[in-house]
Amino acid sequence: MTMSAPPATGVRTPWGAIPEPVRQAVADLLGGPVVEAVTQTGGFSPGPAARVRTADGRRAFVKAVSAEGNPDSPDMHRREARNSAALPAETPAPRLLGMHDDGNWVALVFEDIDGRQPHVPWDERELARVLDAVGELSRTLTPSPVDVPPVGKALSRAFRGWQKMLDEGHGAGDRGEGLDPWTVRNLRALAELAAPWAEFASGDTLAHGDLRADNILLTAPENAPHRVLFVDWPHAQLAAPWFDLLVMLPCVRVQGGPDPEVLFTEHPLGRAADPAGVTATLAALAGYFVRQSRRPAPPGLPTLRAFQRAQGDAALEWLRKRPGSGLP
Template sequence: MGRRPDTEAEAGGAPPVAAGVRTDWWAVPERVRRAVEARLGSPVHSAVTQNGGFSPGVAARVRLADGRRAFVKAVSPEPNPDTPDLHRAEARITAALPVAAPVPRLLMSLDLDGWVVLVLEDVDGTTPVQPWRPDELRRVLAAAGELAALLDPSPVAAPSVADRFGGRFQSWRRLSAAHAAGADDLAWLDPWARRNLGRLTAREAGWCHAAAGGALLHGDLRADNVLLTGDRVMVVDWPWAAVGAPWFDVVAMGPSVILQSAPDTAIRLLDEHLAARGADEEDVTTVLVALTGYLLRKSVQPPPPGLPTLRDFQRAQGRAAVHWVRERTAWG
């Protein structure tokens, strides 16, 4: 009997994409646009909205009247009231990163009338091809390792991964409690996960210790947060930065890679990379178990304002993560 497909890619369907609700640059209030242009010293001549990523608001490559180019991100509290604080965090982190880091330079930031605007160096690059090509995946994994080494110890004050994700990465415990209380029959959950709920809950409990470390982490590494240039791999969008084990970002991006690839090839390349970097196998599995529970539990909750595709993407990542956990644990 054939194994039931664990991912949309295996089932033959197109995986969901990381896509938010974008706002056109010209829809930003004129007072805010004029303030940005005054700081830049030239008006915006043209703006091309960029797709990809979940953050609502403006994400545009702009050309100024004097010929310079830049990348602009801008949000207001509508439709998602949490996003402005994420942009403020990104501005603080990006401004403090070392010059050697492969990260677009922050040119300016502005907080005006509820709008938060970041203007960054424009990078002439492209996101990795989807489905992932093995050569590009190897290139990005190598770059992630180099970036973690550059940022260890962290040059920026940031919360630990335990503080950043601690409340989120207790999902198996919460699912188990809801099931025991009769509040959720977990019929929506993968049958393998239901059978191993106790093991998953116990394993999740040790994730904070497993993920501890001193490296500055991106915290949200995916294909849509990477730009490939002729000679560099640039990592963008840093609002979730945290301090922890230098391999954490690779584990965290793993479910999206498996989802957007041939799963067995992706898992092999991920595991080979982690082993080559000396990541403890048990610690990796523990963190992966906690991440998997988070993705699955979040996937059945209502979508956040302005992020209509997020839950579908989390659900697909959760299924991909289950595949990886099954491979690593060999639990029946």
């Protein structure tokens, strides 16, 4: 499959457009005025994201959002701050240096990592590094060192996508606009297949919950011990060890990666997973992406819905190939 997802981008606000009191608060956290700020692209955030340098040479990565830009984003940054601050030192993730929260603007200041996002379309060797790191991340964070919601609670509403579409009448021919005929015919079967997902996906591993290329940084070999780092932790939750791997692979597929069924079943985390539980959770994930993709775009995130639809299509393609799914 060729890459079919749009870029994972929000509408970034330049550093200079951030209110002066917020920029001053960041300067206070860093111990000096910011003299250079380079905006970073990628990621689904409508706020500024910049690598900054202070007058005395200190470097950091700053991300900020306001309620005006997107009303949901400040709370996501607050969750990310709580989760990031609680991560143990051995976690391959940037260290949180500080936070500013004035009730409207929330700014997070992280250590600056000398790294880059993986190449997209995926490079085979980089993908192998990342998949190995996902396995190590699961081992490092089991049992979870952070108090976060269990996956069945965190995603109880989001992962009922197929059932919600049935309740909304999308299974009846005249309400299936934008859905392929196979999905419309099998909507009830998909809802039934996904229904028990939470009992299988539950566990005591701290899952990132949103692994994609734009949430991963690769450093040069000399920057050991962490050559793969995972950023953006607002969606952290307690889950099965294989949950992050499963959530990640539809996105890998639409960004030029190999068959997700092969990647999952050949990975140590996938080999140890209950096949029926994986199928149920994959069905729930597909329903989430497809239903979300049909909603209006949120403020500042113009490519999000198309990106979700691409992941939903990839998840469905994977699901239809899985043995024992019972789907025609």
